Amino acid sequence: NAGVMQNPRHLVRRRGQEARLRCSPVKGHSHVYWYRQLPEEGLKFMVYLQKENIIDESGMPKERFSAEFPKEGPSILRIQQVVRGDSAAYFCASSPSTVGTNEKLFFGSGTQLSVL
């Protein structure tokens, strides 16, 4: 049972470039969550998606950030025109149905984004 797969593991970008972070959920899971973690800090919710739908993007900055979870393929978190403040670890998690019933979040290993 392959877990949540995130790639790349490390991503280096210069200011102004675009960053694309990929997340393949556990097979059969249709719910994906993205969290951001700064060093020595907690997990900040960004966005929650189901297949082809954004359910809650209240934690995601309105500008430069976007997310998708297409019918086929991984979920993508896209950051345009990156700035140094975007440097962080970005974690993806998946669940087979809404958490709070019998399901739990399974986390990927994260993508460490460094903006030079």
Added chain:
Amino acid sequence: GENVEQHPSTLSVQEGDSAVIKCTYSDSASNYFPWYKQELGKRPQLIIDIRSNVGEKKDQRIAVTLNKTAKHFSLHITETQPEDSAVYFCAATSSGGYQKVTFGTGTKLQVIP
């Protein structure tokens, strides 16, 4: 939305002693409370969870208690070992259409051999 507060932010204990981490939440409709352990550079991993219809749950050296009236829940680790050293996050779900998991700010636990 849900707000989860976690204390302490850092905790040092001697090997063999107990460690207690406390969290409070704001949304009285929250009904699922997981705890995650994150080792340095690794992914958060679920170690134990509790639902609102239960007051206490135990799994070997780890236990979690829930007080719904006071809206707080705690993680208890007994007979701590060096490999328990990690950051621990509590979390709670929020209501309103779907249940979003909101995390506390984390507790860095250091077990001193």
